[in-house]
Each structure stands twice: as structure tokens, then as C-alpha cells.
Amino acid sequence: MTVRLLVWQPNLLYFSPTFICSRKPSLKSYEMPLKLPKSSIGRRTVMTSLIFGAEAFFSKEFASGFDFTLVAPDQTIEEAESSITGHAQALLQVKDLIDSDSWTEAQRELRKSSSYLKQDIYTIIQGKPGSERPVLRKLYSDLFNNVTRLDYAARDRDGLRIRKCYDNIVLALNDILSKL
Numbered sequence: 001m002t003v004r005l006l007v008w009q010p011n012l013l014y015f016s017p018t019f020i021c022s023r024k025p026s027l028k029s030y031e032m033p034l035k036l037p038k039s040s041i042g043r044r045t046v047m048t049s050l051i052f053g054a055e056a057f058f059s060k061e062f063a064s065g066f067d068f069t070l071v072a073p074d075q076t077i078e079e080a081e082s083s084i085t086g087h088a089q090a091l092l093q094v095k096d097l098i099d100s101d102s103w104t105e106a107q108r109e110l111r112k113s114s115s116y117l118k119q120d121i122y123t124i125i126q127g128k129p130g131s132e133r134p135v136l137r138k139l140y141s142d143l144f145n146n147v148t149r150l151d152y153a154a155r156d157r158d159g160l161r162i163r164k165c166y167d168n169i170v171l172a173l174n175d176i177l178s179k180l
Contacts, residue, residue, distance in 0.1 A: 080123040084180070087117040088173055091147075098162055103154040106162075110154070114147045124180055136179060143172035 090113035097106035121143075125136045150165035 075119065075123050077124060077127040080120040081180075084117065084120040084124065084177070087113055087120055088177060091117055091173065092170065095166060098154075098166060101159070103157050103162075107151055107154045110147065110151055114144065118144055121176065121180070132179075136176065139172060139176040139179060143169065143176055146172055 091110070094106050094110050094113070097109060118140075121140055125133055125140060128136060146165050146168040150162060150169060153161040153165055
């Protein structure tokens with residue numbers, strides 16, 4: 001009797017993987033070999049087509065390309081500057097609803113007016129020179145963090161915190177409007 005040494009060398013080109021499938025959740029499983037068709041397309045071909053395809057897909061020259069700008073669509077800086085005072089006044093008119101203790105209505109109006117104001121201020125900040133933006137972004141952040149705090153305080157029906165947040169909003173709004 002002779003002993004043979006068996007050496008297994010996998011050949012990846014002709015490797016047929018085995019997948020285990022089961023029809024029902026049970027302890028029995030069935031092995032089913034699956035032969036993959038051979039392809040003449042290489043990795044370089046696939047990567048090259050992905051790169052050029054992505055370049056064409058994200059290009060602004062094509063009609064189906066995406067516009068990744070962060071400024072509100074179809075709003076110019078002039079339009080934002082002309083409408084910012086009206087949206088700021090609408091935000092400040094929430095005071096009447098706060099004084100009458102109608103918290104749900106105050107939340108609704110606060111969300112509506114602050115979203116328009118946020119869009120206007122962001123558009124104007126994007127039009128400013130790069131050296132002025134950090135200060136304006138800080139003021140923007142302070143203003144809308146206080147708007148969020150007021151929204152949460154109205155949800156919790158905490159009158160003292162609501163009035164404090166409203167006063168902070170008035171100060172932050174005056175600061176940012178004076179810098180714009």
C-alpha cells in the first residue's frame with residue numbers, strides 16, 4: 001500500500017461555489033451547486049465604465065445631472081434680501097400667540113416663519129465674501145438654536161422658558177439683521 005500526498009490547489013477560474021438554500025425554516029437544508037457563467041469583462045473595464053459613468057451622471061452639462069448647490073432653488077440674493085424683513089416680522093409675531101398661551105398655534109407659526117427666514121438668511125450668507133461668513137454662520141446658528149429651544153418649550157408648555165427663548169430670538173435676530 002502506498003501513501004499518496006494530496007495537494008489541493010484551488011483554481012479560481014473554474015471554482016464553482018456551493019450555496020445552501022432551504023425552503024422552509026427547518027433543520028434540513030439542501031445543497032445546490034451554482035455554476036456562474038464565465039465573462040470576458042475584466043475589473044479594469046468595469047471600474048473604467050463606473051468612473052466615466054459617474055462623471056457623466058453628476059455633470060451639470062447633462063439634463064439629468066444633479067444640482068448640488070445648497071442655496072434654495074430659484075431664489076436669488078436680491079429676493080432673499082427683499083423678503084427677509086417680512087419673514088423676520090412673521091417670526092416676531094409669534095409673541096401674540098405666546099402671550100395668549102396657545103402653544104400649538106405658536107409652534108405651527110414658529111415652524112412656518114422660521115423655515116422661510118432660515119432659507120433667506122442662508123441664501124444671503126452664501127452670497128457674502130468668505131471672510132464674513134464665519135461670524136454670520138455663528139449668529140445664524142444661535143438664532144435657530146433658540147428657535148428650536150422655543151419649539152421644545154412650547155411642546156412642554158413651559159411658559160417661563162418660552163419667554164426666555166423668545167427674548168433670545170429677538171436679540172439674535174437683531175444681531176444678524178444688523179450684520180447682513
